[in-house]
Amino acid sequence: MLTPAKAGGDVAVIEHDPRLYNEDLAPTTSAHRTWGTYNYIALWFSMSMEVTTYMLASSLIAGGMNWKQAVFTILLGNLIVLVPMILNAHAGAKYGIPFPVFVRASFGTRGANLPAILRALVACGWFGIQSWLGGQAIAAMIAVLWPHTAAMPSVLWASFLGFWLLNMAVVWRGVESIRFLQGFSAPFMLVMSLTLLFWMVHKAGGFGPMLSAPSKFTSTGSFLHFFFPSLTAMVGYWATLSLNIPDFTRYAKSQDSQVVGQAFGLPVAMTLYSFIGIACTSASVVIFGEPVWSPITLLGRFHQPGVAFLALITVLIATLNVNIGANVVSPSNDFSNLNPRLISFRTGGLITGFLGLAMMPWKLMATFGSYIFGWLVGYSGLLGPVAGIMVADYFLIRGTKLNVVSLYHRGGEYEYSKGINPRAIVALVVGVVIALIGLVVPSVRFLYDYAWFAGFFLSAAMYYVLMLGYRADAAVRTGMVLTNDDVSPEEIGSPS
Template identity: 75%
Template structure:
């Protein structure tokens, strides 16, 4: 079982002076005694985070978009191998220095400028929090429909169930992440049970594995396939784009670099491909059985004619969704919001902010169709890819993995730049985001948008590195350079 990510117990003041505007217990470097996570813990972490409804829906959306099962598996595997690279690169600083993402990003953006990428990442996490809450709410609504069939097609039932599940999440945040710690050991098995239930149901309906996987590709030529493939690949990378930034929030607990490196290199691609295959198989079978792909597991469970099985499947989905939503979508943004004003915003307060923004983003629109869902992933990948590129370029190419931990918690330190902002990082971020997203609004540049994460990552990273070189005669220094 994984320990809670947030700090607990009595405060432990650092041995060096800190600025209270940049420090609280949740942002403090992890003490050596708390760095206990082994390779197994990171494998378990990725299996527990991958085995969730949104992963199922991610895989299902590829089938709904027209791919056959082989094309879908290949796209998912390739996307996760690609995102694993920035994931492992950014994870290094967490394991080496014990610092979370909002502190790590101060090295490249400055102590004040770091709030900009932190909030970009936090807003995306708020969207995921809302999506998970909506999925949980619709699962409750389906259970109500099973118990009281007369409630079918009553929109207010879904709205009430959604707000109820959202309120439950807020209650858990208020009580503390540890209040659902017992669920951490059961969330992944619950999702496996739910998925196998769907698999067996569709196996029976389709008449075997052969017919299940018989749904053909809808693409008649390479041009049509590639037109869908590239934005789909970007969406696969975008799915974990948030975690590729704030992975130090988890690797700060690693025993050593090897444990997080091996654990993640195995856990992420293997867990995603295995669990995604279930979503692919079931959705492919739904095309055969029902004549069209049903990409939502909640909707598919509602088609069960055995109320007890459907009810148990929805319960499993609900429990797992609650655990994943708190663990994956509250920890990161809570730290990010806390970084805005550490003296006033605690982990718990940051979690509440996350919840209310998750409502404001209107998650029901983001998951109203597989097209909207993939579009959401590509959209925000254009915001986070540039941040990842800047962080990697700064830590490995400019600083060669050398950081002054104490200075990250002080103003007017070597990371101050100009009034707390690194203008080079902000310029590189702006150019990268603009290039990645311009194709969304200018049809002739649509290809840039299809590869939004890649465009932003490489363009921002390159611009940042080249401009930082012009500010110092020695690119290997691990001190920041002030802009004139």
């Protein structure tokens, strides 16, 4: 039961609204704050070192870049997305609240469901993609050991469903199993990835031959035509986590822990593992005469059981790590936010898993073009505007001060109009339309190429302008003084 101070010195008793609260959405207490700097570095290394990151990098080589251009594009994209990542992470570490609760401040207690579901649906697509890749890896490695299974579709589908069930088992064990898994797997993944790199270098005859391929772009204009949408795709790759990063930083021991851990972990891990993908893809040109952008296909060409076994373990741990960390925690909380009384974190995770199957991931990863310019750039146009609104609201409108009680209570500071902030909805819709209009209007195709950037900055600016003059004052709206100092996270618990 909450007892924030009331104007005049009296005490008002407020119980949290069960429509907006359950134990999974509640602010973390000091007992939950167990994640240090190493955990956030491990989080990013474990989430970066996986198949889709490798394919992200190798697709740039397949598209015509040389290795220096590809590394630069990836590093720049990750430094850009690091900015909204750390900004949105601040509220999670300060107040211990997850993304779907944090976004209530800008969109309203009911309106928050819209950005939360947008984020959740993208995560479901990623969950399906990662599960499909994990299943492909299992099937490919089985085919190396028993070649006759390569012509048996049932083996692929059984591998896919088996890996999907493994993901569901980890979800059922809860968020602490994620911290444990990432803590030991990050160094293992680094060692195994470097082993694969040096093995490919040996097969290619050294770094010289594998990194000597020139860029296929004959002019600056042709390079920039490929570079800018590729940069947007790099930003879009982590556009999902830039929204729901509070789901992880709410467990931080301190603000410094998450800032330092992320500032080091994200760009270093992504650049390092991307280089491995770039180098291995370049080596495949030397060894096989063509760029092989999928590591699963690449490994399948080496019929060596020992290598196949190590590769299988590496791919499975990598894919499991990123799938749980990046694609289950957030949508589970988002679905729980729809109806906290009925949907727990576990139930939300199960919903995520089934929707991931329904989105047919085998079609989303058909080619490197559909992956980069269709999936990544496309959904960045949906999530960029949400990130812009969140940053503008938290830092420019509220100065990082949130009324924690009202985030879990109807009729308070974040009620707006029947629980929906129409200013945020307008800014979101306009941002999304502008970001994606290039898909249907060829003359403004450049807006789609910059989808995340166009949506982020336009929605942030529009939201800020619409909110000028609107300063939600809890003392006026509720007759109470409710600030971040009145109520500690420990007080947002079960009613006494």
